[in-house]
Every structure is written in C-alpha cells, then in structure tokens.
Amino acid sequence: MKKNIGLLIVVLLVAVMIGTYVKQQIDKDREIETTSLGKEMDERKIGLSNGDTPPDFTLTSLDGKNVTLSKLRGKKVVLNFWATWCPPCKAEMPHMQNYYEQYAKKDNVEIIAVNLTSEERDVTADAKIDSVMTFRDSFDLTFPILLDQDPKNSIGIAYQILTIPTTYLIDSNGYIQRAIKGPMNVEMLKKYVDALD
Template sequence: MKFNYLIPIVLGIFFSFFMTEQLLAEENKEGIEVGNKAPDFEIETLNGEKVSLSDYKGKPVMLNFWATWCPPCQVEMPDMQKFHEKHEVVVLAVNLLDTEMKRDHVQKFVDEFGMTFTIGLDGDGAVSSKYRINPIPTTYMIDSKGIIRHKSLGAMPYETMVEHLNKMD
C-alpha cells in the first residue's frame, strides 16, 4: 500500500518515453510528407556535376521541381532567385528534363531568369517519380537534419518562402 502512489508516476514516465520514441521514429521515416525524412537522390546538374540531396545535410534546403514550359514556374523563379540571394539556404531546382522539348531550353531559361542556384536535371524522371511530383511546381522546405518541414503545390511567393525558412531549425 505504501508504494501505490508510484504506479501512476512510473506509468506516466513510461508513456512519455514511449510517445517521444514514436515521434522520433516518425521523423526518421523516409517519405514525401511533412515530418518525414526527405528521400535522398543523386542528380546531374546543368553544369555536369553530380549532387545528392544528402550533400546538403546540415543546411536548410529548398527543393523545387519545375519545367521551362510551366507558367507558374516562370512566375516563381524571380522569387526563388531573390530568396537564394538574401537567405542562408540551399536552393536546388530540379528540372523535369524528360518533359522538355530540348535540353537547350533549360540553359536558355536559366540565363533569361538569371538563376544562380543549383539546377538539377531529372533526365529519366526517376527523382520526380520518387517524390511523386504532380503538379509542378512542387516545393519542399527541408531542415538541416533532412526533415521535410513544408510542402507546397504550385508557385510559392517570396514571403511564403521566408516564412517557412524561419519556421525551420
């Protein structure tokens, strides 16, 4: 009888520990939804280099999927460039190259919009398939630990980019 008061305390500690472990397990689960660990991939850049999403671990990343023929992508690009210039964030813009008429269109678009962030080329659609991209643009805000903190379907204005960056880490 003397220790009956300990039972609720011990159970409370046990359930608190269990719930914390469950939350940590969810964050470490790879997937494409908010709270999941972003799936890693390797992609060739417009400059011919290979980059992986995991190369940017330790830094916040804005992962954007786009195409030159996409009107909302065209609207979004100046805001993405401004965001890249004004904030400590990696911008990785993955072009859906398999939907383009010509590869040259990508370079022309990049030059026209003055894009200075990393442009990945998803030549066979493997990365966009992994992330189940539809519609474009689709943007993921990924924190420095590789966890997706925001997912946006459609063009994202500069103010929204900043807002979601400020919510990370």
C-alpha cells in the first residue's frame, strides 16, 4: 500500500513537470508570434501616430477654394473632422472660432475643419452642402470649412475617423503631433497648439 502511494506521488510529480514544460513551450511560441506581429506592425506604420506625415489631400472649401494640406507646411495646422448633426461638434465650434480670432494669426496656425459631407443626414448633395452653410453661418465661422463629398468617405477612412469630432494637430514641419478624439475648448486648443513647436 505504501509502495502504491509512493508510486502515485512520483507519477503525479512527473505529470506536473511535463505539464509545466509543455505550458512554457506554448507560452514561448505565443510570445514569438506576438513579437513578430508587433514588429511587422511597426515596420508598416499603420495608423496616424505622433511623428507620422499625415495623408495629403486637396478638398474644396465652402467658398469654392481648393485647399491642399501639404501646401500648409510652414504653419501649424489644426485639422478637425466634424458633421453638422454631431452635438459635441456643435459645442466645440464656438471654441474653434474663438481660438481662430484670438490666436491663429499671431501663432501661425491654420484651422481647417473637414466636414464629412457624405455622413450628413440630408438626402441630396445640395441639401448636405446647404446644411453645412447654415451651420457655418449660425456659428459665424470664418476659418476654412472643407467638404469631403466622396461617398466612399476616403479622407475620413485615411484619417481613421471613428468618432467625431476628431482633431489632428500638425506641426509646422508637417508632422502629426497629437490626435484628440472629442471636443476641445479654447484653453485646451491653445495648450496643445503651443506645445507643437
């Protein structure tokens, strides 16, 4: 009986040791796979991280002027994505306008607000543009409002816009320094822009 108990203990110890060894090997393989995946992601630079060059675009403003992002190099850029039906966008716009009036010129800053026009809830393209104009006029906005009218929302997709408002802060060398998801007030905007250079 004592021999059987001793033998059982030895068998259990061997089973535990084998189980531990197998688990360690599986964990090591997973670690290698994860590390390789992370390395590939870094090499591909997926996303719009700090220090990345933002995707370039040319869009037409409500005033009919073409604006190309890369041509703004030399200025700090506040690149804001929004829609007229978005309550946080409505709350943020007066702050953007106040910043634009008080600081933009002396701080060498350009605000460009990209309306994701294809996301507007109106039925026709003309009605969507009318909604954006009405919005601009009701908030007395004087900074450029660009229209992303592509039904495929290619600019929104390129900038990975999942929530609005989303704002990218771009330094005067043309590199993204910060992305903010959600509305900002004047103080936040001033603090973030001052930190760009």
